[in-house]
Amino acid sequence: MLALEARTRLGALELDVALAVGVGECLALAGPSGAGKTSLLRTVAGLFEPTKGRVSCDGEHWLDTGRGISVPPDQRRVGYLFQDHALFPNMTVWRNVAFGMGRVPRRDRRKRAQALLDRFGMGSHANEWPRTLSGGERQRVALARALARKPSALLLDEPLSALDVRTRAEAGRQLATVLADVPAPAILVTHDFGEAALLADRVAVIDAGQIVQVGSAAVLAGKPQSAFVADLTGAVVLNGLARTGAHGLTEIDLDGGGLVWSTDPGRGRVAVTVHPWEVSVEPRGSDPHGSTQNRLAVTVASVTPLGNRVRVGMMAGQALTADLTASAARQLELAPGMKAVASWKATATRVVAR
Amino acid sequence: MIAGRCFAALLIAALAVALCFLTLPLAAIFVDVGPGRLLESLGEEGALDALVLSLEATATALAVIVAVGTPVAWLLATRSFRGRSVVVTLVELPLVVPPAVAGIGLLASIGPDGLLGGVVAATGVELVFHTAGVVVALVFVASPFYVRQAQAAFEAVEPNLLEASRTLGASEARTLLRVALPNARAGLLAGGALAWGRALGEFGATLVFAGSLSGRTQTAPLAIVERFASDFDGALAMSAVLVAVSAAILLGVKLVSGDRLLGDARA
Numbered sequence: 001m002l003a004l005e006a007r008t009r010l011g012a013l014e015l016d017v018a019l020a021v022g023v024g025e026c027l028a029l030a031g032p033s034g035a036g037k038t039s040l041l042r043t044v045a046g047l048f049e050p051t052k053g054r055v056s057c058d059g060e061h062w063l064d065t066g067r068g069i070s071v072p073p074d075q076r077r078v079g080y081l082f083q084d085h086a087l088f089p090n091m092t093v094w095r096n097v098a099f100g101m102g103r104v105p106r107r108d109r110r111k112r113a114q115a116l117l118d119r120f121g122m123g124s125h126a127n128e129w130p131r132t133l134s135g136g137e138r139q140r141v142a143l144a145r146a147l148a149r150k151p152s153a154l155l156l157d158e159p160l161s162a163l164d165v166r167t168r169a170e171a172g173r174q175l176a177t178v179l180a181d182v183p184a185p186a187i188l189v190t191h192d193f194g195e196a197a198l199l200a201d202r203v204a205v206i207d208a209g210q211i212v213q214v215g216s217a218a219v220l221a222g223k224p225q226s227a228f229v230a231d232l233t234g235a236v237v238l239n240g241l242a243r244t245g246a247h248g249l250t251e252i253d254l255d256g257g258g259l260v261w262s263t264d265p266g267r268g269r270v271a272v273t274v275h276p277w278e279v280s281v282e283p284r285g286s287d288p289h290g291s292t293q294n295r296l297a298v299t300v301a302s303v304t305p306l307g308n309r310v311r312v313g314m315m316a317g318q319a320l321t322a323d324l325t326a327s328a329a330r331q332l333e334l335a336p337g338m339k340a341v342a343s344w345k346a347t348a349t350r351v352v353a354r
Numbered sequence: 355m356i357a358g359r360c361f362a363a364l365l366i367a368a369l370a371v372a373l374c375f376l377t378l379p380l381a382a383i384f385v386d387v388g389p390g391r392l393l394e395s396l397g398e399e400g401a402l403d404a405l406v407l408s409l410e411a412t413a414t415a416l417a418v419i420v421a422v423g424t425p426v427a428w429l430l431a432t433r434s435f436r437g438r439s440v441v442v443t444l445v446e447l448p449l450v451v452p453p454a455v456a457g458i459g460l461l462a463s464i465g466p467d468g469l470l471g472g473v474v475a476a477t478g479v480e481l482v483f484h485t486a487g488v489v490v491a492l493v494f495v496a497s498p499f500y501v502r503q504a505q506a507a508f509e510a511v512e513p514n515l516l517e518a519s520r521t522l523g524a525s526e527a528r529t530l531l532r533v534a535l536p537n538a539r540a541g542l543l544a545g546g547a548l549a550w551g552r553a554l555g556e557f558g559a560t561l562v563f564a565g566s567l568s569g570r571t572q573t574a575p576l577a578i579v580e581r582f583a584s585d586f587d588g589a590l591a592m593s594a595v596l597v598a599v600s601a602a603i604l605l606g607v608k609l610v611s612g613d614r615l616l617g618d619a620r621a
Contacts, residue, residue: 088537
């Protein structure tokens with residue numbers, strides 16, 4: 001088990017976080033850049049010392065500012081996966097991997113490094129130089145290197161963000177397998193909720209130095225406690241004024257015009273959130289049909305294909321987005337400037353604090 | 355378009371002027387001296403001695419500078435502490451001190467009648483009119499060239515590489531040895547070459563502090579100046595040799611450091 005407490009001032013930011021990660025668990029710290037995520041990771045590794053803080057792992061105290069304990073980074077057994085991989089350019093691939101095998105006899109290092117590289121499908125690159133590798137290959141080498149030390153904690157700094165879209169999915173799957181295999185607790189830092197959902201068992205959302213919500217990715221997406229968390233999970237966030245309406249529903253007057261309903265309770269100034277895949281788009285003037293309660297007159301602002309989906313950006317006093325299939329978007333002949341109606345169910349509408 | 359071309363022409367013209375001005379004196383030395391005269395001058399009494407002394411003294415000075423300057427540069431590049439900029443300025447100060455002043459300062463501090471003259475005498479080391487004094491003068495004037503460059507070279511190493519090394523169980527010393535030094539190699543070699551070049555050309559501080567005693571403290575530049583009054587051709591010939599040796603060593607360093615002399619320096 002890995003436990004971390006840190007309180008420190010980072011420029012204008014007041015960082016104040018306490019968290020614990022179980023053996024075999026992966027916790028994601030998700031939040032925008034500048035929220036203090038990486039500083040927390042560096043605190044665990046001993047690369048940064050907070051004003052007040054405690055780090056313990058496997059019963060060993062790595063940091064306790066109150067008792068004047070601060071174990072240097074090389075004596076903490078962490079596997080740190082750097083965002084840019086940080087492979088040593090002056091060493092071949094296998095020597096990079098062997099670098100962290102401090103206690104392994106010299107003659108066994110080559111064999112151990114080779115075995116690790118084989119495991120990540122990089123065995124044939126053992127004698128190459130890091131600069132000749134692709135981004136995805138570099139990451140696999142960096143992972144092999146981090147694991148070569150048999151770490152008692154695994155720290156991952158935006159592991160997928162340096163990779164191009166094509167490599168990401170594959171690298172993500174591989175990383176998920178590794179995280180499932182490695183018994184050590186792992187902390188993953190990311191600004192991408194999708195990455196956190198893919199790799200972590202639990203997600204802690206961090207904003208301006210504080211953890212604002214912890215839970216599984218599904219819980220965060222389904223029951224965000226604030227507009228900030230909803231926004232991070234990729235939901236549409238609309239501000240408005242809530243009051244109790246008919247049939248036990250909450251009625252929300254949106255800033256900039258429009259009226260929507262939700263099954264969630266709420267009063268006063270709130271944010272309304274809905275996931276883009278819950279939002280339908282139809283032409284103006286079509287009859288309301290089905291069970292959708294919330295209907296907003298919108299103007300299409302952008303139409304962006306994303307793989308097999310199309311993301312439609314719309315304006316209705318406030319901005320909102322809808323994810324449609326490509327064929328649906330074609331059928332509607334969506335184009336910027338087009339007048340349309342966005343609709344979604346009141347049951348898919350969450351009311352959260354601003 | 356036309357303005358752009360004019361500017362480009364201006365840049366090329368500036369380069370042409372600079373190249374002419376900088377290479378003409380050096381070229382003139384070789385044009386004036388025939389190959390025969392060159393060999394002949396080396397045979398003259400004191401000429402070869404001065405050259406050998408120059409090489410020995412500069413090599414020793416460089417060894418001292420690198421041995422002490424590298425850890426200093428590492429410390430300045432990796433630590434921030436109160437008064438750091440004052441320390442950096444002090445280390446760089448010899449760059450702007452006139453060499454003759456440096457020589458006087460050395461006399462006043464570690465010369466026989468200097469502040470620490472007694473301490474130096476007690477260790478049995480003799481500096482004034484001895485080769486050791488030449489080395490001291492060279493170290494004083496040339497070390498900032500190395501330390502500055504080495505500090506910049508260490509600062510240019512990706513911090514992530516140094517941190518990765520630490521998280522992989524390497525102590526700071528091992529990180530310096532295995533990661534920082536190899537990745538700062540080009541900058542360190544360039545700093546060494548600069549310091550060495552400065553030491554080889556050193557004149558004022560050596561003359562004031564160690565004197566110009568043939569065979570002991572008379573380095574090549576001192577010998578050239580001594581000769582210049584009486585035997586201009588001889589001075590010219592020695593100069594040619596010094597230029598050739600300097601150019602050869604500079605070229606050697608560039609080849610070793612992988613810097614392609616005629617290519618892009620940033621590559």
